[in-house]
Amino acid sequence: MNTQTPSRRVRRRRVADQDRKRAPRACDRCKGRKQSCLETPSGVCQRCLRGSFACRFDRERTPPGTEDGGGHDETSIDNATTLLEDASSIVAPSLETQQDAPIAPQPRPRADLASDDLLGVSPEGATSEMFMWPRFLTKLRDAFCLDPQPAAEERDMAHLQGRISRPPSTPPEQIRRLERVIDRFPPRAVAVFLLSVCICHGTDNFYYFDQAGFASELDTFYSDPDSPLRRDAGFVCLALATFALGSQWTTLARPEHIREAPSPSEGSDPGRIFYDLARTLMGDIVDRACVRSVQAAYVLGVYLMPASAIGASYVYMGLALRKALAIGLHQDSDDTLLGEDERETRRRVFWAVWSLERTVTIKLNKPRSVSQDIITVRLPSILPTDASQKFNNIQHQIANVQLTRVMDTLAQPAAWSSDTQLPPDNYQSLLKSWKRSLPLELKLETTDPTSSGYRAVFHLYLNYYFAWIALGKVSVVTIVRSRLRLAQTHPSEQPAVDHRIESLALSCTKAAKKMLGLFEHLVRTGNLTRFSFTDFQGCSIATIVVLLAGILERESEYHRRVEFGIDCLRKMAGENLTARTGVRFVEALKSIADEARAKLEGSQQNNTIVPQSGTSEYQPADYTTWVHWLARMEQQSGAQGISSFAENPPPPIHEPIVGQSLGPGMASAATTQAWEEEAALQLQGLSASAFGIPMDESGMADPTAGPVMDSYLPSSVFNDDQLYLMGLTGMDVLDFTAGLG
Template identity: 20%
Template sequence: MNGSITTPPDQSALTPQSNVPSSNISAADKRGARARMRATRACDRCKGKKARCSGNQPCTLCDRLGLECAYKASYRRGRTPYILPSTYLPPTPDVNTAAVANAQPMLSLAPSFPDLAEPVVEAGKAAEEAALEVAEKESSISELVDVPSSYIGPASGVSFLTRAKKRLQEDATSSHTTDASTFASGDTPLPECDSSFLVLPPKHEAMLLIGTYFNVSFPTHRYLHRPTVEIWCDELYRNQMQYSFKSGDREKKAIVLMVLAQATLTSRYEDENNAARSVMFYAASEQQLTKESGETRLTSVMSRLLQCHYLASQSRINHAWSLFGTTARLAFAVGLHRKQRPRIGRVNHVEVQCRRRTFWAVYSLDRYLSAALGRPKAIHDDDIDQDLPDCLDDENILLDKLITRPPHSQSVMQASICHIKLTRILSGILKEQYPIHPLPTPSHHLITIKYTASLHSWHSDSFPFVSKSWQDIILLAAPFSRQCEVLINAYSHAVILLHRPLLLCDIKTEDDRHAVQDSANACVEAALRILGLFGDSCESGRMYGAFWK
């Protein structure tokens, strides 16, 4: 008011760093700026001319000359980078850095000019967040534009495949960072639980779960004797507070607990706690087997075989394979692979039949693990001479005698024996069609013809099970409906396993071409049969997670 002029604050403090004279910028900063402008991949024309390329499409040079800009040359410096179109210009790190750097000097003005410093700092933060948001959007777009002639958007198939790829990479990374055991590396981890807090279900519920196990969970691998398991379950409930165990008691408890664990996963009473309860039963059975003592018994093999099947149904196939090695050795130790010599005097028919059933269940799992993992088999056909189990239901097998079933009556063991015979064919396919040394196409074709005849013969013998339509299957009583599903599925996978090697063979003659085409048709037909069975099971509510993991 008196004519004096109020001096404003020093404007140099408010000057952006972009206006700072170039003489104040170090040589290292200049080199860093030049390095950031370097493209990770040049277009085909710039690469051939050894010219500097902007790295987008079309690049600056091709755009100026009006030429086609393409990135078709092979890239050998690691993962192929994504090429941004010229219309998308993601913000460079310099813009972000300048926005943050411009806000930093304002902090020094806070004591003198609080009203000025606060909005400038907030503006710098807002600029930084906006730049990061734009960069993320541009990054997501850049992941999709690498495939030509594709719509870029959330509904695009390219977008779905990109998300699936990232998800698989994340799963693979997380599986390698876990502290899983070497024997279970790559497996899905089981939920953590403390088996000391296990609470058994009411006895009537346990008996229902035992029925679910035999009718739904394992309709064809019937190596347990149901009346015996029910007796062991009754003993488990009567002797819950028992602290002294006789030889073999712990394996029996482990078997009952594993039956409950597997049946809980396939119970028709859906409960969100079923998975946790199932793992609790498994952990309790494992605790019992850690305290097992004495000689190797049949129950030692049964209990561990149950654990192998459970682990495989829980996507822990490597853990199952590791445990199966011990199980197979125990089966050899008790002589399950050999016929029993005729005994003079009293014969325990339950034990004789269970020995046969258990061995062939071990044999079948060995073949399926070998096929799934591509690893050598633990049991060789030249080392065994065990008989197949008799086609008798559990109630017809008593300790001192066998009750012959009426003629033309259907036994639940028929499907089990059919499954064993199919596994024998599968063993030959694995041995001849997948040898150590590669085979020529004609050899693969001859093996395919040989085992196609074996599969057709098996199909004819098992016609009552594998010929039924889905409408017929759902009308069957348990466990026959589940047995049909299992055998159709197993037969279809055996067909694919037999014909699959021909799909990758070299085609040199017209005969080779016909052989490959026939195998391709057989694989497609089998795959469609599996998908149809799977879809119908899901629609009718008969599909459980333990069936497909």
């Protein structure tokens, strides 16, 4: 040994090899990176096992029997050999024939593959829980002022836990299922194109994966038929989810000079084929404790948002969040094997999942899933490698997380007051300080509209104004309902409205107008895209708030803003039937708001001549006339079909909806159960009579018109379409029907 390295001085180690907690010498890869290296019983170190790298220890093992623990290396080699033999029985025959080459070092990928499958470890996010017991026991002994545990006993504990944590071998049917999915992968050129589109146009303010690393893995997947990635269900599922998400944005990647190139139709979902393949693998990765399974569920949830934000997307997003909590992504890991880049990946994945899930629950009026009190991991930070990313959005990620944390605090009534449900007094300073803290590259006015990051910055501002709307939405409806109800009474009998409620309503209306201004800029710059949940819901809720505020007061720009908002919704809806039905909801509310405005103006004009009782002699007759006219319009709408609804204004649905039912304890004018029941019936009627669906004599949907009904209802792939429409348009945020039994 000295003859081979004459210039190197050999030192005797102060601690014998068998008593060392780490490997006597790191593998070549860890040594070159000066990283800690911990060898596993399979003969591969933890880092190489996690990343599916070739692992080689450049050292001579201690001959057995020369020292006390000399037989341990021999046992490790035997265990690794047994592991390889067990893995050979579950690998597909096609790969067995390819790996029978007469080269000695070639079985290394098989060792990586067997370790991944049998230990439940994925290449991207190998769990280190199997080594948690010894660390915990060591800390416990130190806490009780005891001597450290002998290294041999600690090593035995790690080996014991590894055997306990080892799940059963991968079933052959799972291997065959994975092979069938891989056989349906797109060509390499298509895969690279979809990945590029997903990164440039679908990443937005979130983090899916390390872009350069994932692109390199995808290249290895296609170029190497024996790559362990072809046996990693987590990677395959994540790749399919990425293809599906990228397919939604291919219209933005079509060159302007290519007009005759075929493109997916407006009503179709080009990513559906990839989603159908990916969901067949979710059962195989749902119980895997790795970061990659979180990423796969998360990207699938993002892809499904336009089609089913309240259904499948909500479930996948919740699954990703629960899995992130299960593997401890919400806490800073004390695993010494994790490098800073791996720790940062865990942070970014968790905050991306949490921020989007929380934003969607706020917009859909759903309860909070996770409290910030249990989150101890710090925010994402900037790394030198971010400059090499194709779409470097680390600043967007940080700003989005900070805004979501503010929204989470302000949107949780339990943190305010059980009596008034008013936000804290510093809500304005919290939101304004966030906007002032934005760096120059995240200012919308200085962002190039032609850059791929424009829509990401646009969505930051969109969510910022949505936060103001979410805070004041109840106040707007409170004031509108109060003024309409008391329009017939004497001014001296009208109770004063809390100035805080008026301030919130004013801020909400102002934010809605600014949000519509954002969409005007989006249209002028040519960045308005096909149906997107975030864009559609934002434009819808802003238009609704302007409509409600316009019941009491209409400025010169009112009609222009409303017409622009509805026209913008029509353009985004395209041929998507669910979105088109959502447009009908907003148009129906416009008709109701116009009628409420007319009624309010009539009450104000006649207030000096009508009796103090507030009754009007002409109201019953006018109501009957209106009902008869409504019936004729419904018949005409049913005869014309749904294709004409975009051109014709919607008929008034029923008695004007002038507000919303308030949450428990909201300070407002007293409401009656009769009004609440009437409002509920009006909204429920929107799903049938307002859209020209055939009705029978009793006013119910005609069950004999089955084929005709199918043309009016959204796709049956996702159920609960009425709930989705309420969330899509933002009407559930206004909570018109809350409190009804």
